Every structure is written in C-alpha cells, then in structure tokens.
Amino acid sequence: MQTEKEIVIDIKGLYKSFGDNHVLRGVDLEVARGENVVVLGRSGTGKSVLIKIICGLLTQDEGSVIVLGEEVKNINRKQLEELRLKVGFSFQMSALYDSMTVGENIAFPLKRNFPNLSKNEVDEKVDSVLNSVSLLKSKDQYPAELSGGQKKRIGIARTLVLRPEIMLYDEPTAGLDPISSIEINALIKNIKEEFGVSSIIITHDLVCAKTTGDRLVMMFDGVVQKQGTFEEVFDSDDERIKSFYEYNFT
Amino acid sequence: MQINTVSKKKYFLSKKVDSFFAGVADAARFVGDYFTQLFKPPYEFSEILRQCYKIGVDSLPLISLTGFIIGIVFTKQSRPSLSDFGATSWLPNLIGIAVFRALAPLVTALICAGKVGSSIGAELGAMKVTEQIEAMDVSASKPYKYLVFTRVTASVFMMPLLMLYTSFVALLGSYINISANEHISISTFIANAFDKINFLDFKAAVIKATVFGFTISMVACYKGFNAIRGTEGVGKAANAAVVTSMYLIFIEELMIVQIIGWFR
Ligand SMILES: Nc1ncnc2c1ncn2[C@@H]1O[C@H](COP(=O)(O)OP(=O)(O)O)[C@@H](O)[C@H]1O
Ligand SMILES: [Mg+2]
Numbered sequence: 001m002q003t004e005k006e007i008v009i010d011i012k013g014l015y016k017s018f019g020d021n022h023v024l025r026g027v028d029l030e031v032a033r034g035e036n037v038v039v040l041g042r043s044g045t046g047k048s049v050l051i052k053i054i055c056g057l058l059t060q061d062e063g064s065v066i067v068l069g070e071e072v073k074n075i076n077r078k079q080l081e082e083l084r085l086k087v088g089f090s091f092q093m094s095a096l097y098d099s100m101t102v103g104e105n106i107a108f109p110l111k112r113n114f115p116n117l118s119k120n121e122v123d124e125k126v127d128s129v130l131n132s133v134s135l136l137k138s139k140d141q142y143p144a145e146l147s148g149g150q151k152k153r154i155g156i157a158r159t160l161v162l163r164p165e166i167m168l169y170d171e172p173t174a175g176l177d178p179i180s181s182i183e184i185n186a187l188i189k190n191i192k193e194e195f196g197v198s199s200i201i202i203t204h205d206l207v208c209a210k211t212t213g214d215r216l217v218m219m220f221d222g223v224v225q226k227q228g229t230f231e232e233v234f235d236s237d238d239e240r241i242k243s244f245y246e247y248n249f250t
Numbered sequence: 251m252q253i254n255t256v257s258k259k260k261y262f263l264s265k266k267v268d269s270f271f272a273g274v275a276d277a278a279r280f281v282g283d284y285f286t287q288l289f290k291p292p293y294e295f296s297e298i299l300r301q302c303y304k305i306g307v308d309s310l311p312l313i314s315l316t317g318f319i320i321g322i323v324f325t326k327q328s329r330p331s332l333s334d335f336g337a338t339s340w341l342p343n344l345i346g347i348a349v350f351r352a353l354a355p356l357v358t359a360l361i362c363a364g365k366v367g368s369s370i371g372a373e374l375g376a377m378k379v380t381e382q383i384e385a386m387d388v389s390a391s392k393p394y395k396y397l398v399f400t401r402v403t404a405s406v407f408m409m410p411l412l413m414l415y416t417s418f419v420a421l422l423g424s425y426i427n428i429s430a431n432e433h434i435s436i437s438t439f440i441a442n443a444f445d446k447i448n449f450l451d452f453k454a455a456v457i458k459a460t461v462f463g464f465t466i467s468m469v470a471c472y473k474g475f476n477a478i479r480g481t482e483g484v485g486k487a488a489n490a491a492v493v494t495s496m497y498l499i500f501i502e503e504l505m506i507v508q509i510i511g512w513f514r
Binding site for chain 2: 052055056057081082084085087088089091092093095096097098108109112113115155158159162
C-alpha cells in the first residue's frame with residue numbers, strides 16, 4: 001500500500017434524496033491522484049447522481065464533497081467553472097452536440113473557455129485529441145453518422161481537449177459491442193497513463209471494471225458496501241455481489 | 251439493514267403549494283439571468299445573427315400568407331357595415347388602425363409562438379434530455395449564454411421587424427381589395443391608412459412586439475431547459491412552450507393596451 005498519496009476526490013457522509021426517493025444514504029469515497037476507481041452497482045442505486053454531485057450538476061442534501069481541495073457546494077459560479085475545466089465528464093449517452101460536426105464538438109469547449117486561442121491553435125488541439133482516440137478521419141462527420149463506440153470516444157475526446165486532472169466516466173461501455181468495449185477500456189487505461197488523470201469509472205461491466213480499475217467500490221442501497229481490488233470485492237458470500245458476478249461471467 | 255437517517259422533509263405549507271412557489275422562483279431566476287448576462291460581454295454576435303436568420307426564415311412564409319389574407323378578409327368584411335353609412339371611403343383609416351393597434355402585433359406573435367416557440371422548445375428539449383445541456387455546463391461552456399441569451403436576444407430584435415412586415419403585407423392585401431372596389435389610388439390609400447396612426451401607436455406596436463418576442467423565446471427556452479427525461483419530454487416541452495406563451499401574450503396585450511391608454 002502506498003502511503004500519503006494526494007487525495008483528489010474526498011467524499012464523506014453523502015446524502016441525496018429526490019422527494020421521498022432516498023438515493024444516496026451516506027456514501028464515503030476517496031480517489032487518490034493517478035488512481036482509477038471503479039464504482040459498481042445495479043441500475044438506480046445513484047451512481048450517476050454521485051458523479052453529478054462531484055462536478056456540481058446536482059447538490060447534495062448532506063455531507064461533504066471535496067474535489068482538488070475545493071468544497072464543491074460552497075464555491076461560487078466562477079470557481080465552479082474553473083474547477084470544471086479540471087474535471088472531465090463522459091456521459092452515458094455521449095451527449096454530443098448533434099447540430100455540430102465532430103471537430104466543432106471538440107472545438108466548442110475550447111472556444112467557449114479560451115476565446116483568445118487562434119484558429120490554428122484550436123485546430124491543432126482538436127487534431128491532437130482526435131488522434132488520441134484514433135478518430136481523426138471522422139472530424140467532419142456529424143454525430144448521427146457515428147457508431148455508439150465512436151460517439152463515446154468523441155465524447156471522451158471533447159473532455160480531454162481541456163486537459164482535465166480528473167475524469168468521470170458514466171457507464172463507458174454500456175450498450176457497446178464487445179470489440180468497441182475493449183477499445184474503450186484500452187482508451188481509459190491509456191488516458192490514465194498518457195494524461196496522468198485520476199478517474200471514477202461507473203459501470204456494471206465487470207470486464208471493464210477488471211481492466212480499467214485499480215480499486216473497485218461496490219454500491220448497494222445508496223451506500224458503499226465493499227471496496228478493494230477485484231479479487232477482494234468478489235471473494236464474498238453476499239448474495240447480491242455473487243449474483244452480480246454470475247450475471248457477468250456465466 | 252442500516253437505518254435511514256435522512257430527516258423527513260418538512261414543508262412550509264403543503265407539498266403542492268411549496269413546489270408551486272419553488273417553480274415560480276426557479277422561472278424568475280431563469281428570466282433574471284438574462285438581464286445579468288446583458289451586462290457580461292462577450293455577446294456571441296455570430297450566433298445571435300444565425301438565430302435572427304432562423305427566426306425570420308422559420309416564420310416568413312406563414313406570416314406573409316396570414317398577413318395578406320387578413321388584410322383582404324378584414325377589408326371585405328368591414329365594407330358592408332361602413333357602406334350602410336355611406337362611409338366606405340373610411341375603409342383605409344379603419345384598416346390602418348386595426349392593423350397597427352391590434353392585428354399586426356398579435357397575429358405576428360401568435361404565429362411566432364407556434365413556429366418559433368415550438369422549434370426552440372423542441373430543440374432545447376432534445377438537447378436537455380440527451381444531456382447536451384449538462385455537457386455544456388460541466389465543460390464550463392456556459393449553456394445559458396450560448397443557447398438562451400442568443401435566442402431571446404434574436405427574437406427581441408426580430409419580432410418588431412416581423413410585425414412591421416406583417417403590417418405591410420396586411421395593408422397590401424387590403425389595398426388590393428380596395429382598389430378593385432373603391433378605385434382609390436395607392437397614394438390616397440396610404441395617406442388615409444396612416445392618417446389616424448400617430449407616433450404613440452407606432453411605439454406601442456413596437457413595444458408590444460418586443461415584449462412578445464421576449465416572452466416567446468424565454469418561455470420556449472425555459473420549457474426546453476426543463477424538459478424531463480425521455481423523448482416524450484421533448485414533445486411536451488414544445489407543446490408547453492406554445493401554449494404558455496400564447497396565454498402570456500394575451501395577458502400582456504391586455505396590460506400593454508391598458509398602460510398605453512393612460513398616455514393617450
Ligand atoms: N434529476 C433527478 N430528479 C429526480 N430523480 C432523479 C434525478 N436523477 C436521478 N434520479 C433518481 O435517482 C435514482 C438513481 O439514479 P441514477 O443515479 O441515474 O442511477 P444509476 O445508478 O443507474 O446511475 C433513480 O431512482 C432516479 O430516478
Ligand atoms: Mg446511471
């Protein structure tokens with residue numbers, strides 16, 4: 001075990017309800033710099049809600065969420081925007097802007113945040129991240145012309161162009177064929193190595209969890225039930241954890 | 251099993267009343283944001299221009315046709331009652347007043363509520379349910395400024411222009427009908443049509459159109475931004491955008507007419 005690693009995401013006692021639907025009920029989670037943490041759990045346990053709170057899209061009812069040293073719910077709009085430049089978010093459905101080409105999609109956050117960049121500089125950065133996800137050839141295509149796996153990669157490229165320190169992936173392999181899934185898993189690992197980012201990866205795909213995760217976190221009923229390496233988590237008598245494993249591998 | 255320690259939410263009055271006021275506050279904040287953005291350059295001029303063009307192209311065919319037909323029909327239908335008094339020569343005056351004081355702003359606004367409002371509601375609603383707006387938000391790309399501010403501003407600029415255009419085609423339709431029956435020259439027609447119109451009428455019409463333009467786009471953007479998950483939400487947002495802005499347009503019309511009345 002490494003000692004005294006810098007903690008980039010520190011979540012303590014997180015609660016979130018929507019009306020009478022108590023989604024998160026005391027989540028504790030830490031992510032160290034350069035670490036890939038996989039969050040597992042069945043649909044509706046609030047995994048997406050958890051990462052949306054991390055980047056300030058939703059606000060918790062109770063508990064603290066400290067990202068890169070900032071308490072997310074206490075900072076003002078400007079500070080939040082600065083923080084968001086350092087936190088990339090890959091959406092479950094990719095969320096590409098469908099009225100723009102792939103190139104324009106990726107240039108958009110750059111132009112919006114750095115209006116002083118020249119056309120050439122923007123172009124260079126766009127080409128460079130498109131290369132990282134091996135989709136330079138799709139630069140002038142529209143999202144509707146891309147496959148699910150390609151959309152995911154473009155969505156990831158669009159966040160990478162801002163050079164984030166943290167990446168949040170919401171079910172990166174959901175709905176993809178096995179080959180595209182393998183490509184995405186490789187990409188996630190590569191991003192960690194090439195860009196040195198720390199990540200939270202939400203998934204219920206255990207292949208993805210095993211290949212991309214340094215540490216696994218199992219969530220049930222709005223709390224973290226178990227965490228550790230893949231082997232530690234699945235060496236368990238808990239029926240729910242067992243059925244999770246069996247569903248994926250049998 | 252662990253005990254749920256989240257305290258039960260307490261409501262001020264009742265759940266429904268509370269959520270109604272929360273909704274009103276939310277809408278007010280949404281509208282208020284526009285005025286905050288007004289003092290925060292840069293203004294995305296190219297995007298505003300693109301939206302202006304879109305609003306114009308979207309509504310021009312329908313407005314042309316409606317304005318023209320209203321001109322013809324209104325003239326035709328007014329003639330019998332005026333001719334009872336032998337006052338058909340007053341037709342141009344009547345049309346002028348009717349078009350500027352009531353028809354043009356209202357008709358333009360209602361058509362734009364249908365055409366522009368539904369298109370903005372559906373477009374932003376689709377972006378909302380596919381998380382595109384959240385994607386802009388988390389990349390600090392300021393979606394309100396890019397999507398809402400540009401559309402509302404474009405609509406505020408375009409609506410008075412479209413209103414003037416509607417007046418023009420309505421008068422044109424009217425003249426075609428009048429020239430076939432009363433054989434008045436175009437210069438007499440124009441002189442008479444504008445005879446009873448003063449600068450206050452013109453100002454009132456432009457103010458109305460500006461307010462309607464603001465309302466249509468603001469309501470549509472709000473409904474789009476608040477579309478709830480699923481494709482069904484997109485249709486609902488578009489529909490709510492049209493219906494809500496039509497209600498508001500009539501209420502605003504009534505209020506503005508009252509206020510203008512005090513200045514006459
Ligand atoms: N914005 C919201 N408003 C109301 N309920 C929500 C909202 N977002 C999520 N929920 C509810 O929270 C629960 C957890 O959702 P989510 O985090 O998306 O689950 P998952 O673990 O599958 O990602 C679901 O019951 C969902 O209906
Ligand atoms: Mg989810």
